[in-house]
Amino acid sequence: MAQPSITLFNTLTMQKEPLVPLEPGAVRVYVCGPTVYSYIHVGNARTFTSFDVIVRYLRYRGYRVTYVRNYTDVDDKIIKAAKETGEEPVALAARFVEIFREDAKALHMKEPDVSPKVSEHLPEILRIIQTLVDKGVAYESQGDVYFAVSRYPEYAKLSKRNLDDLRAGERVQPGEQKREPLDFALWKAAKPGEPAWDSPWGKGRPGWHIECSAMSARYLGESFDIHGGALDLIFPHHENELAQSEAANSKPFAKYWMHCGFLDMEGAKMSKSLGNVVRLRDALVKVDAEALRFFFLSTHYRHPLNFAEKAIADAEQRMEYFYETLRKVDERVAGKDFGKGPLHGEPEKFLRDFETVMDDDFNFAGALGGLSGLFTLMNELVDKPPVKDKALVGRTLQALREIVGKVSGVLGLFEDDPAQWLLRHRDRAVKERGIDVAEVERLIAQRNDARKAKNFAEADRVRTELKSKGVEIMDTPTGTTWKVAPPATEAAPV
Template sequence: MATPGSIRVYNTMTNQKEVLQPLRPGKLGIYVCGPTVYSYVHIGNARSFTSFDTVVRYLRYRGFEVTYVRNYTDVDDKIINAAKEQGEPAQELAARFVREFEADARAMHLLVPDHSPKVTETIPEILALVQKLVANGVAYEAQGDVYFEVGKWPGYAKLSKRNLEDMQASERATTGEQKRAPLDFALWKAAKPGEPSWDSPWGKGRPGWHIECSAMASKFLGETFDLHGGGLDLIFPHHENEIAQSEAGFKKTFCNVWMHGGFLDLDGAKMSKSLGNVVRLRDALTQIDAEALRYFFLSTHYRSPLAFTDKSLADAESRMEYFYETLRKVDARTSNQDFGAGPLHGDPSKWVTDFEACVDDDFNFAGALGILSGLFATMNELMDKPPVKDKPMIGRTLKALRAVVGKISLVLGLFEDEPGAWLLRRRDRQVKARGIDQAKVEALLNDRRAAREKKDFAASDQIRDALKAMGIESMDTPQGTTWKVLG
């Protein structure tokens, strides 16, 4: 269990880091805005979901009992439009992309949330909240639509800190002619023919965009909860509206801490579906290992922009190769071995302490990866250039450090594979991607082995050059020759 008050989180509401104070001791509720399921998620979405995934993992690691909710918005204009375009019923299209999202999430090693509510399964709660808002005098009905009346809610824009007059001056939205004021937003929309709809006190209709999160969050986490996450672009209007609806409806603070993740940039601009500069997660995962992608995401603080380039991706994967290669060697030397009891070289727990100190400070995983580097370098040093002669001590220390890696890997969602399997899978993918003839590689390696046994180094080196020309690096070790695809 974390020392009370040891974790600090940047809160968008107050624009500063705050000590995390759970509403209920030892427990935390977190709501993360999930996907609107009208197409495949892109890697910018994936970055955001990965950020909050590691946040939840860390809070649990720190001993909190976390209730993690991430929704699916499965009724929405974009879904209806996509369904029309593709000639597929809206609910079928939405259900299909829920399944696709789940597959992507599994591929990225994302935790399965405790609750993954869908809008279509939350209609009674949504209707109840809308009715409450009408009853409280902050919402009004107009020709089957129901709108939230921003002017009736003094706290509006407290998250985004906008000035209502300035916003009205630049208000471009002209939809919803029934609105009394441009900033008013729809809680409930009258159904048009052919659209998904539900019965309501205002006739057939469907929820507006923002109301579902208020309803789903309160349904599973209560009317006040601890943490709410999403991308920076959701601050306004989505989260602003969530707050207005919830607080005007329930008459209490909606959420204590608002966390927002930075964007993934491609060619200097935010990756977004509307700009069209998107890389689908599943396409990226044919090029890069999922854990390497996670590592790439974690290498920059979650609130900072992260530039997506082929080079940074390749760097991330080579780094993962280094980590896994190290783990493979450590495992080979320590598994099923008893080094007896006795002192260790150095203090392995120091790595844990440093890691926690880093991540406690607003989930600074980027800083924590620096600590991880030191930990891996130490294991390599112990194996290759041990600073002590005591072999059992080295073995015990390696085992202890390996255990630390295991602990940390649960938080990062990295090193979840068996090292040998990971390395082989990566190599297979590279071989396939580059069209390398693996049988030919094996044959050449056999020839080279024979040449080396005869001490015919000229022939051996010649074969190595031939392999290099094919993009293959051969590596001689005391256990024999291995090979890898050149980066």
């Protein structure tokens, strides 16, 4: 099989390039995972969702993918958080690893192939530090070990920063034993009460950056294909990983660097100091997981995305429309045999278009745009088919539904049973809007009685009464169903 022509934007070259894996047919991917000291926020969730879809798409395209995403479970932030809760740092980190896994699962993310933890990879970390010391690229100083930036001439090739500017902006902080301000710690001498491991330089713990150099090499080899993370990791984290790995191994490190854009909060940068950080867990109480995924995917992964209440509510409404369509289609054609024969239009074209936009640097937003056309056609075929041949319409709907299934496996959307999803969505809306379900059911029964008695004026009156309560009713071949109507725009919170 000819390999697909995927192109991707490479931060290293600042260009879109064709994906040519180091080993034909296999793609090795490393993504910097969470530092497990707290709950992840929606910005982190966007990054991990993006790579979840990128990996799913590479697999869909037939690549054998090895996906590694680490847990940083040794870190200053963990030690600080553990002091506050009174836990051992290792125990606190282990607790948040589990919390992260639950959150990721709730957002329909697939588990990576390997999720290594720093605390379980000390031998690999010590080995690479030793190599750097032996090569004269790193030096020991009072129990710390630093990477000597001046000994690695290609430093800053990823971030394209100017070394003189960087040097001018950095100072050696009190307590640091480094020779030059840009040098960074590979190993930190133990401080009392902190987790520490034995090393040739005395007891201590690894610096942040070295873990990704050690763990990527362990599971993907010294050279691999794609290294990913959020945009704010380019400097210093990824720059330092790159320097350490290439200096230690004398080989190119990652071939392609992919970075995911920021998530802004109602137009402002999301940050702890501004107090506008939204935890994923809290967001998922208010918004459906697939709707949040849909919202994340509605913008190109490299672009900034604004976490605005209105846009998220719109995403949930879109999902409702998609699921309503799928329910209708399933009611009409699921499990039925319409025989062989021609189809209306060219359903396969939707799949080809999906592949074309996704091949172009994983254009999620373009893929969602294409889905709109597919769903419009499904609605048309159910509600007012342009052709009389029922078998042809049935076959076409089945073909389109199958394409939705394939796309859904890549995007992690529409993975739910439509009826179940719609019911859950309605339950949440009922709670939010304080709707009395028993009263709704009573009014629907009253309307059905009126219709049976051919009292259409009364039936209409009840429909209007329900509408005034925010309830919209739909008459389907299997009976009357209802949903909560979207809030009127004038009543929407500003």
